[in-house]
Amino acid sequence: MAFRGLPPYLRGSEEFMAIHKTRMLIIGSGPAGLSAAIYGARAGMEPIVVQGLQPGGQLTITTDVENYPGFRDVIQGPWLMQEMQAQAEHVGTRMLWDTIVEVDLAHGSPFRAIGDGGDVYEGDTLVIATGAQAKWLGVPGEELFSGKGVSACATCDGFFYRGKKVVVIGGGNTAVEEALYLTNHSDDVTLIHRRDELRAEKILQDRLFANPKISVLWNKAVESFLGDPTGVGLTALSLRDTQTGEMSEFATQGAFVAIGHAPSTELFAGKLPTDDSGYLIVEPGTPKTAIPGVFACGDVMDHTYRQAVTAAGTGCMAALDAERFLGTLEFARNEAETAGA
Numbered sequence: 001m002a003f004r005g006l007p008p009y010l011r012g013s014e015e016f017m018a019i020h021k022t023r024m025l026i027i028g029s030g031p032a033g034l035s036a037a038i039y040g041a042r043a044g045m046e047p048i049v050v051q052g053l054q055p056g057g058q059l060t061i062t063t064d065v066e067n068y069p070g071f072r073d074v075i076q077g078p079w080l081m082q083e084m085q086a087q088a089e090h091v092g093t094r095m096l097w098d099t100i101v102e103v104d105l106a107h108g109s110p111f112r113a114i115g116d117g118g119d120v121y122e123g124d125t126l127v128i129a130t131g132a133q134a135k136w137l138g139v140p141g142e143e144l145f146s147g148k149g150v151s152a153c154a155t156c157d158g159f160f161y162r163g164k165k166v167v168v169i170g171g172g173n174t175a176v177e178e179a180l181y182l183t184n185h186s187d188d189v190t191l192i193h194r195r196d197e198l199r200a201e202k203i204l205q206d207r208l209f210a211n212p213k214i215s216v217l218w219n220k221a222v223e224s225f226l227g228d229p230t231g232v233g234l235t236a237l238s239l240r241d242t243q244t245g246e247m248s249e250f251a252t253q254g255a256f257v258a259i260g261h262a263p264s265t266e267l268f269a270g271k272l273p274t275d276d277s278g279y280l281i282v283e284p285g286t287p288k289t290a291i292p293g294v295f296a297c298g299d300v301m302d303h304t305y306r307q308a309v310t311a312a313g314t315g316c317m318a319a320l321d322a323e324r325f326l327g328t329l330e331f332a333r334n335e336a337e338t339a340g341a
């Protein structure tokens with residue numbers, strides 16, 4: 001068997017590799033990937049999900065989830081992902097623990113992916129659900145107070161800061177949008193930016209400056225997050241003036257880091273079109289990429305909403321379109337066989 005697309009260090013050792021074949025191969029195991037798996041399995045496509053470095057996606061590092069439909073009470077992000085995985089497995093999905101290091105999309109269906117241990121995954125269709133990661137500041141206390149006063153998603157967690165003093169860190173569209181959204185829950189929102197002007201679109205800036213609930217701290221860089229991680233959580237930020245170097249503390253009960261997201265698209269560089277921010281480009285209103293049979297869903301193609309429920313929705317769409325693609329593919333193969341008979 002010829003193993004196209006294998007990295008050089010694996011060539012010649014094909015006899016030692018496991019080959020996993022499926023009608024639908026899914027890379028990524030967050031809400032998008034698992035929703036695609038549930039729909040794909042129920043359609044008889046026997047999907048394989050390669051879980052990646054962070055099985056369950058970003059929800060596994062989220063504590064309280066209050067906005068996912070179907071749950072009256074607050075639920076835990078890791079629990080929700082465990083339930084999604086259990087449902088996917090119950091209807092026939094194979095969950096495999098591996099990290100994809102290379103993909104071959106150039107030859108059309110079937111598509112191939114290579115795991116970091118050398119296993120080969122082959123799918124008649126491919127669903128990309130590798131997600132996106134919030135960019136972080138990388139300063140002391142940021143990880144320590146994650147979920148205890150520090151967040152990267154106002155629409156996810158803003159509700160928990162009702163009536164509290166909060167800050168947003170950043171100066172682009174995301175930061176301004178997060179600040180505006182937080183005024184639905186707080187009357188004291190401060191935008192902290194390391195420069196003396198914002199990079200956000202003018203219309204957003206106009207809305208920000210016109211909102212009496214929002215103030216701006218210019219030329220301030222966050223040096224660390226302060227507080228009590230075992231008690232009250234975040235209580236203040238340590239700030240450095242970017243012009244004078246002067247240090248100060250700013251009291252707050254919630255900090256939202258809004259310096260952008262980085263889609264996990266490194267595997268597909270040069271193989272699928274991306275926008276200027278690195279997100280996979282899909283046909284508007286669909287999960288279809290530029291290659292027939294390859295679909296993208298969730299945060300890897302969505303730089304606007306980035307919610308678990310929207311990711312799950314696009315995962316459903318990817319599975320339905322994958323099923324339609326397979327039907328067309330099989331019809332074409334049958335026609336070719338009949339014509340050659």
